[in-house]
Amino acid sequence: MAEPLPHLGWPFFDDRHRALGAELSAWARAELADEPPHGHDDVGEATRALVRRLGDAGWLRLAVPAAHGGTFAALDVRALCLARETLARADALADFAFAMQGLGGGPIALFGDEALRARYLPPIAAGRAVAAFALSEEHAGSDVTSMTTTLRRDGDALVLDGEKTWISNAGVADHYVVFAREPGAGDKAFAAVVVDADAPGFAVTRRVDVTAPHPLGTIRFDGCRVPAAQRIGEPGRGLRVALGTLDVFRSTVGAAALGMARRALDEALAHARRRRVFGKPLAEWQLTQARLAEMALAVDASALLVYRAAWTRDAGAERVTREAAMAKLHATEAAQRVVDDAVQLLGGLGVRVGGVVERLYREVRALRIYEGTSEIQRLVIAGELLKATE
Numbered sequence: 516m517a518e519p520l521p522h523l524g525w526p527f528f529d530d531r532h533r534a535l536g537a538e539l540s541a542w543a544r545a546e547l548a549d550e551p552p553h554g555h556d557d558v559g560e561a562t563r564a565l566v567r568r569l570g571d572a573g574w575l576r577l578a579v580p581a582a583h584g585g586t587f588a589a590l591d592v593r594a595l596c597l598a599r600e601t602l603a604r605a606d607a608l609a610d611f612a613f614a615m616q617g618l619g620g621g622p623i624a625l626f627g628d629e630a631l632r633a634r635y636l637p638p639i640a641a642g643r644a645v646a647a648f649a650l651s652e653e654h655a656g657s658d659v660t661s662m663t664t665t666l667r668r669d670g671d672a673l674v675l676d677g678e679k680t681w682i683s684n685a686g687v688a689d690h691y692v693v694f695a696r697e698p699g700a701g702d703k704a705f706a707a708v709v710v711d712a713d714a715p716g717f718a719v720t721r722r723v724d725v726t727a728p729h730p731l732g733t734i735r736f737d738g739c740r741v742p743a744a745q746r747i748g749e750p751g752r753g754l755r756v757a758l759g760t761l762d763v764f765r766s767t768v769g770a771a772a773l774g775m776a777r778r779a780l781d782e783a784l785a786h787a788r789r790r791r792v793f794g795k796p797l798a799e800w801q802l803t804q805a806r807l808a809e810m811a812l813a814v815d816a817s818a819l820l821v822y823r824a825a826w827t828r829d830a831g832a833e834r835v836t837r838e839a840a841m842a843k844l845h846a847t848e849a850a851q852r853v854v855d856d857a858v859q860l861l862g863g864l865g866v867r868v869g870g871v872v873e874r875l876y877r878e879v880r881a882l883r884i885y886e887g888t889s890e891i892q893r894l895v896i897a898g899e900l901l902k903a904t905e
Contacts, residue, residue, distance in 0.1 A: 520601065522815075527822040528593060535577075536597050542572060543605040550606045552869065558608070558728040559687045563645055565612040570642015574598060578617030579624060579640040590624070592763060592825040596770035600821075603774030607878040610771050611729060615683050617767070619646020621760040622692045622707055626748040635690060635709065647688035649679040649710075649734060650757055656681070657891050659694070659757065664736065666695040666706040671743050673708055675716070675736035681885075685732025686719040688712060693736075694757050697750065704751030710741050727878040765839040765886055766824035769846030772882045773817045775875050776850040779857035780810050782872050786861050797860070806860060810853045817846035837899035844892035847882040854879045 520536040528536075546568065553561045569575050577594045595617060603610035620639040623631050638644035655661040664677025675695055682691070690711050697706040710717055716739030723731040748756045784807065787798035797803050824838035854875045858865035865872045883889050 520597065522818050522822070525822065527826045532593055532597060535594055536601065539574065539598060539601045542574075543601050543609075546572075547602075547605040547609055550609070552874065553608055553728050555722075555724045555728045559730040561608060562612050562684065562687055562730050565609050566616060566645050567642045569609070569613055569616070570640065574613065575616050575640045575642055578613055579620040579636050590763065592766060592828045593822065595764070595767045596821055596825045599767045599770040600774040600777070603771040604778045605774075607727065607771075607775065607874075608729070610774065611683070614764070614767065614771065615648070616640075616642075616646050618648040618760065618764055619684070619688065619690070619692055621764060622648070622747050622756050623709065625760060625763065626707070626756045627709075630744065631709065631747065638689075644689040645684055645687050647682060647684040647691040648760075649682045649691045649693045651679060651681045653678070653680050657888055659754070660703070660705075662694065662696055662705075664693070664695040666697050666708060667699055668743065669740070672740045673706070673743050673746060675708070675710065675739040675741070678720075678733060678735045680721075680733040681723065682732055682734055684730050685734050686722065687730045691717075691734065692747065694753050697753065700751030705753035705757075706750065707747040707753035707756040708741055709745040709747065710736075710739065714739055714741055716740060726880060727874070729881075761886055762834055762836055762839060763828065766821055766828070766835070766842045768882055768886050769817065769821040769824070769839075769842040772843075772846040772850035772879065773814065773821055775879045775882075776810075776814050776817065776846075776853040779850075779854040779872060779875050780807075780814055782875075783807065783810065783857040783860045786864070803860065806856050810856050813849035813853050817842075817849045820845050837896055840887070840892040840895040840899070843887065844889055844896070847879075848889060850879050851883060 520540060523533045523536045577598050580590050599610050599614060602613055616639050620636055623635050639646050650659060652662050652664065664675065664679060667674050675693065677695065679693065690709055693708055693710050695706050697704040716737045718735050719732050720735045721733040723733065725731060787803055787807065788796055790797040792800065820842040824835050824842040827838050828835045857872045858876055861872055864870060867873055
């Protein structure tokens with residue numbers, strides 16, 4: 516790989532971030548460079564192992580800052596983005612393992628009470644517990660308000676019924692942050708609750724295999740009982756917990772896409788210098804140079820949008836809905852094009868199973884879908900523009 520994170524000199528960052536970028540890049544080169552490709556059958560075990568390694572190295576503390584003190588004791592979205600960009604550039608499954616610890620711990624860190632934070636966050640940050648975030652349903656993906664999973668109060672317990680699917684870390688996680696409709700609190704009321712993997716009435720019912728191996732699956736609740744103390748936030752306000760968490764973490768999806776795009780550009784540049792075509796290096800042909808220029812432009816534009824969103828949140832903005840949507844939309848769409856350009860430049864080598872670019876081609880695609888599709892991001896951006904000009 517080329518020298519990592521050339522944008523650390525930008526004014527979005529301070530010395531803490533520059534030190535973090537250098538240290539994490541060195542760790543990723545040393546620890547992840549020879550990471551073997553994972554198949555569908557071993558991806559759960561590999562994810563759990565990566566969570567443990569990331570915890571042992573201290574990197575998960577960036578994703579779960581409320582669990583400890585130190586330099587990044589408060590949530591720092593720039594640090595999250597730097598981590599995801601660096602990890603995704605090296606190994607997409609390592610990025611996934613890191614990101615899900617943040618997303619599964621985020622609702623507890625941002626909206627949970629002190630007892631929930633003390634119980635769940637330290638093991639997540641240490642890599643001793645695997646976290647999950649359970650929002651999507653078969654007929655409630657982009658339209659989360661159509662979810663049918665329900666929660667009701669029964670004495671000192673909360674009882675869940677329903678099904679969630681496309682859940683990352685299904686069957687691997689030690690706990691799940693689950694979102695459900697709460698009819699008892701009103702027609703448009705929702706709940707957020709922590710469900711331990713061994714809770715009575717909880718089951719993982721199906722594994723979902725996708726293009727790039729990830730631990731995904733369907734989970735079911737049949738009268739699943741959890742203590743009322745495991746509710747996150749106020750009754751009926753669970754959707755605020757979900758959307759508030761996604762608002763923080765959405766720009767980090769753009770950062771992961773940025774990392775994959777940088778890796779694709781690295782591979783394309785190296786190949787263009789090595790490969791000789793009609794008597795001279797591929798890099799000396801103008802069509803190649805034009806393609807490389809477009810790839811570099813896409814990468815830098817994505818980085819600017821991602822770190823603008825992250826800096827805006829770190830500077831004190833309560834919500835960065837528009838900025839995060841722009842960052843995710845542009846960075847994921849641009850990364851898809853950059854990876855495809857790399858495949859085209861490598862020719863047959865670009866589609867050879869087991870090659871870096873072929874792997875990136877499969878891994879980058881999902882980023883345009885999860886945590887809000889590109890179509891939803893466009894609607895979000897337009898909605899924010901219209902609100903601002905009323």
